[in-house]
Structures are given as structure tokens and as C-alpha cells.
Amino acid sequence: MDRFEGYVESLTHDGRGVTKPDGKVWFIDSAIPGETVTFVKTGNRKAYGLGRVEQVLVPSPDRVVPACPYFGQCGGCSLQHLEANAQLRFKEQLLVQQMNKIGGVDVGALKSSIKGPPWGYRRKARLGVRLVPKKGGILVGFREKRNSYITNLDNCMTLDHRIARLLPSLNSLINSLSIREKVPQIEVAAGDRDIALVLRHLKAFSTRDQEVLVNYGQSNRIQCYLQPGGTDSIWCLTPTEVPMLEYGLENGKIKIQFSPTDFTQVNHRVNQLMVEAAVEELEPGGQDRILDLFCGVGNFSLPLAKRVAEVHGVENVPALVDRGMKNAKLNDISNANFEIRDLYASSLRDWDPGRVDKLLIDPPRSGAFEVATWLVPRLTPQLIVYVSCNPATLARDSRILITRSGYRLRSLRAVDMFPHTAHMEALAVFELSR
Template identity: 45%
Template sequence: MSQPSPALVDTNLDATLETPPAPPVRPARAPRIAQVESLDHEGKGVAHVEGKTIFIDGALPGEVVEYSSYRKKPAFEIAQATRIIKAASSRVVPRCPHFGVCGGCALQHADPSAQVAAKQRVLEDNLAHIGNVKPEEIYSPLQGSPWGYRHRARLSARLVPKKGGMLVGFHEKKSSYIADMSECHVLPKRVSDLLLPLRELIGALSISDRMPQVEVAVGERCLALVLRVLEPINGADEELLRRFADSHGVVFYLQPKGPDTVTRFYPLDAPPLTYTLPEFGIEMNFSPTEFTQVNYPINRVLVRKALRLLDPQPGERIADMFCGLGNFTLPIARSGAKVFGVEGSEALVKRAFENAQANGLASQVDYGVANLFLGTPEIVAGWGHFDKMLIDPPREGAIELVKSLGPDSPKRIVYVSCNPATLARDAAVLVHQQGYVLRGAGIANMFPHTAHVESIALFERE
């Protein structure tokens, strides 16, 4: 064996034996543990630790959890539950294998009855703390099947080679990425069953990277799919769409730009999109991008409840504010009352009048186009006297409208809300400034497994 060159031998034995000092051992950080007290308006568990409010994804009231914060502010933190130390009795195994990744649902880990109770508390807390009002009665919650209820949906589509190709579905939680979904239990089964075939279809199109969205609208007699196309499709694409429509029983629409550019592509002889209110003998036509409630069974129950509270009588003049395409207008008119519907969209008012004609109620209704977010006492007074009023605004609420009610305002108001915070704000004006009494309020579980709170309230003058 050859000897090493003297130049490579370190003759300083002390230097050879010396080892660098070991780094100091840091003590392990104690796990962060919290007792969850309630749910917030987004479905996060709420806890308080050392004077700070902690909002914890995946935690339920009554649970003791270990958590990790991903956003910190001086007064609060937003965190993720990393371990359930003590589970709540309301905790269940999520039905969907994509829950926790997909952002379409927030509460599948909670029993449906616990979800409803939490939403009722959110409504009551908002009324108390924002509006400083308390209903005389809490209505029983309006609820139905928690599965397969979502008849309207907007799905994203994107070519992602790293995940095997085309993805079609909802966005992931807290992310712009699309969830890798093969099924969805809040969509009707026939729609859920189309998720994988739609991947294959869109991936085969010449503009697969230029088709970012599929809007779903389920009607009584047809299923519509609106494809957002950023470039024109070619002849081969058209043939693929026709085959898919024939094979799966769907109607394709194409949308090159805004909602007003939506046109039916195939089949042209398919029946129109409709939903029904059987109790009132009404069938409503709508286009696939026009607003309708996503949960048809709950919408029927909600309309019934609203009409029972409003109690329309023949000969009364009733206002339907934010009337849309006539979801409440026509059932009210069926009672024999005269109804004046107001909506900000001319296209929706046109659709509402067509629906009134189709249901034989044109003589009972009249419509006006107005931006109710800019309502003034002069505008409201110009519509004349109303015996009663129904208000069904978007999330922004109806603050300018309720401020504009004059001394001749309706004796009874039914308020249907999709945002308990703006309902509470508007309730404060109605009760503390306009002289109404909040007779009752309750929730309608329009969106099971989400934190969305739909509600209904009744206001009356003393």
C-alpha cells in the first residue's frame, strides 16, 4: 500500500482531534392548545388564548384542539386545527373524500343539526350585537336534505399536467388552485357524475387551455352547461360537444364574453330552463346565468314561509323589492293582491314580466327598474302607498331603502336575507328609527355544509 504524501499529513495532532462545539439544544415548543367556544360566520371555531381571539379551521364548539396559526395579527390569529384532543359529540366523518382540500364546503365534519344550530346562533348574535334588537319569536329553521341540493354551480377548468391533465371542479380552500375532484356530494348526482367526463371532454378540445369555466344550471326538464370560451371553437370541437350532449343528456351554451353573450349551442330544440313553485301553480323560466336560488326544495319552503308571514290579501297593494325574475312576486300575486316589483336589472325585469304573462298573472303585477342601493325618500314615495312589503336584497342589504321609508310606510315587512350582518344593520334602522317591532326571525339552511346563513324576519308597526 502506498504511503500518503507528507504534504497531505497534518502533523498538528491537537488540531486533528479538535471537534466543533455542538449547537445549543432548543427546548421543544409546547403545543398550542385551545378550548373552542363557538363558530364564526365562516365556519371556523372561535377560541380565546391569552387575550387573543383564535379562529381555527376544522374545529367545532366544545372541542379541545391543538392548532397552528397561519396568520397573526395583534388582536387575533387565524389557525388550522392540527389535532383534535377532545372531540365534540357533533363531530362526524365527512362524507366527501375531497373535504378539507376542496373549498366548496366548510362544515362536513359537523352533524347537519349542529350546523343548523350554529347558524341560528350566528343570526341571533348579529341581531343582538350589530342591530341591538331581539326578535319576539325565533322561528323553527327551514331545512331539507343536506346532500345533492346545489342546482347552480360555477366550476373552474384548468389544464394541470403535474396532476395528470385537465381538472374541473371548485377551488381549493384558501387557494386559486382547482381541487382534484372526482365527485361532489352537494351537487345532484347526475352533475357529480359529469366531473370526470367533463375533464376528458375539455382536455380534448382545441381550446382546452382557453376554457376556464363551466357554469351549471339544473332545470326541471334540462341540465345546462355554459362553457366560457376565450377563443372560438372549431368544427372538431363542435362535433365533440354534440356527441357529449347526446350521450349525457345536457344542453351546451357558449359564453365568449360577458353574461349577455351567452347563447345556446346544442341541442337547439331542448326545453327551456325552469323551476317550479307547485304550491302556487307557478313555473319560472330563466336563463343559465340569471340568478335563481341554488336549493330548489328550500326555496319552495322559504317562499311558503314568506307568504305566510306577509299574509297577502285580495285588494292589498304589496311591494316586492329586489324582485329578480319574480320568485316572490308571482306567489304574492296569486293571492289576489296587486304587486309592484322593483329590480335594478332591466333584463331581469323583462324576464319577470314574461314569467307573469306565462303564469297568467300579468294583470296582477307591475314592475319598475331602479337602483335600490341609491334609494331616496322621494323615489320611494313616488311609488305610492304599499300595505305590505317584501325585501330580498343581495349581501349588501337594503340600508338606503329602509332609511327612505316615510310615515306612510307599510304596516308589515318581510325581510329575506343572505347576510345576517346586513340584516342586523337594517333591522336597527327599522326598529330604532322607523318604529317597527321585530316580531320574529329564523334561518333557512339554503347551503348545507357551508357557513352561509340565509334568514327571514318579520317587522310590524305597533
């Protein structure tokens, strides 16, 4: 096996250390800037090499012993070897760098980051399931780092503890089913009170299997759903009527209901703080009409609707739009309306959403290029809050807002939605400067 020694200069966007011992660039898992490490080669491309730390010769003061025994093997986390504040510093630096390099935006000082408890924060997870007889049967867990094997997890410290406590029993549950090799995935979702499991299955469950699952659900007090096909095939196996999953915002004054496969933010505490921050930054006034793009089940729309004249939420998944309307009703909110629309479609060029005083955008990782290019110049909202889960597309879209429509970046902060992973969110505020 090839071994090398190198000084680690920086971190990549996905948390790998960068070193150039022989002039060639190497990306090293679990290496920290400022360290000298020996590493073994795990991959070799023409332009760069991949490696894994073998020994840390000169450690960084930010290095800590990873808390989880699966760290390094499990693909769920990539930064546990970095102290929590150093993780956040890394994310803040990455945000500034991307805004600078890709967006050409000088961000000045960041506002203080939004963060919550570093462990037990994940309320949603998609667990892989695989039959591996030579490893004792069914394995349940996240995928391993950089391959498609499953790490069999007995615990996960980032999962909400109500979900994590199920892990030791999930593989014996699946092992006991007649079609155990035809269950590729379990999706888990937790609300403030209830937890649901969604079992994806490629063959029909026997009557006995269904009884086993019902009993498991009852003894663990969880809702059990089955998914034989696409997301619209999901049905609830729990024989009695089950309450909707629900989370509260503003100390429970707003209730948001969702079904287990609906998009919802994974980190509840950070989401509460992020929604509060977004609402405050939009300076909602009684006369305002706000457009909430990529609105999901109404996470931002409903708190905003309580403070302004009208909110119009737009989203391309009909089930989420339907849920947004139901959530408005549930909260006695009559000034929030919702529309199904593809916000990446060229029809956006002709869409007239009416008067828009302020705009909230919370797109997927691919960003909001079409909204920034075609919609914003026509609507010219006085304030824009852009919630992003990808600093690279935020930077690209910021450049468009600033250079083509005359916006100024008023503030920017990181949102630590996914501690111990290299993923991050950011909240940017733009104001019209002309």
C-alpha cells in the same frame, strides 16, 4: 412548523373555531366549540393567527366524520365535521347574536327553521377550470379553501346528483378541446327537468371543438351554452331548439322559467318552503298591493300575485325584469308588473312606487340600507317580510326599521339554504307598531 394546543371557545361567522391559547386570538379550520385541539399555524397577522386542526384531543359530541373525501381541501363546504342539527343550531345562534350585537334587537324565541334534504341540494354551481400539466391536465371543481387552486372533483355530495354525475367526464371533455387552457369556468344550472352548462371561453372554439361539445350535450342530455364575453354574449350551441330551464312552485301550479345565468335560488326544496312561508307571513288579502324589491325572475312576485290585488316587482337587471314579465304571462297572471330600478341609488329618495300595503325585500348580501332608510319611512307598509342572505346586514337594516320607522320584529327564523357551508338565509317579519 409551529404547533399549538387550545380550547375552542366559539365559532366565527364563517365556521372557524376560536381559541386563545397564548392570549392572542386564533381562528382554526374544522375546530368545534368545547373541543381541545392541537393545531398548526397556517397564517399569522398582527391581531390574530390562522390554523388548521392537527389532532382533536377532546372531541365535541357534535363532531362527525365528514362524508366527503374532499372536505378540508375543497372550499365548497366548511361545516361537514359538525352534525347537521348542530350546524343549524350554530346558524340560529349566529343569527340571534348578530341581531343583538349589530342591530340591538332582542329577538326572543326563533320560529322553527326552514330546512330541506342536507345533500344533493345545489342546483347551481360555478366550477373553476384550470390546466395543471403536473396534475395530469385539466382540473374541474370548486376553489380550494383559502387559495385559488382548483380541487379536481370527481363527485360533490352537495350538488344535485344530475349535475354531480357529470363531474368525472367534464375534465376529459375540456382536455379534448383545442383551447382547453382558455376555458376558465363552467357554470351549471338545473331546472326541474333540464340541465344546462355554460362554458366561459377566452378564445374562439374550433369547429371540431363545437362538434365535441354538441355530442357531449346530446349523449348526456344537457343543454350546452357558450359565453365568449359578458353574460349578454351567451348563446346556445345545442343545434335543436331547447326548452327554457324551469322550476315549479306550489306543486307545479306556478312555473318559473329562467336562463342558466339568471339569478335563481340554489336550493329548490328550501326555496319552495321559503316562498310558502313568505307568502303566509305577508297575510295576503284581496285588496293588497305588494311591493317586491329585488324580485329577480318573479320567485315571490308570482305566488303573491295569485292572492292579492297587485304586485309590483323591482330589480336592476333588465334581463330578469323581462323574464319576470314573461313568467307572469306564462302563468296567466295579469296583476304583476315589473320595473327596472337600482335600489341602491340615491334616486330612491324621490321614487314614488304608489300605495304599498305590504313589502317584501330580498336583497343581495349587502342588504337594503337605502330601502330601509329612504323608502320605508315614506311608504309605511303595514307588514314587511325581509329575506336575507347575510345576518349582519339584516341586523343593521332591522335597527333602522325599528328605531327610525317604528316597526316591531314580529318573527325571525333561519333558512338552511346551504347545508354544510357557513352561509345561511333568514326570514324576518316586521309589523308597524304605531
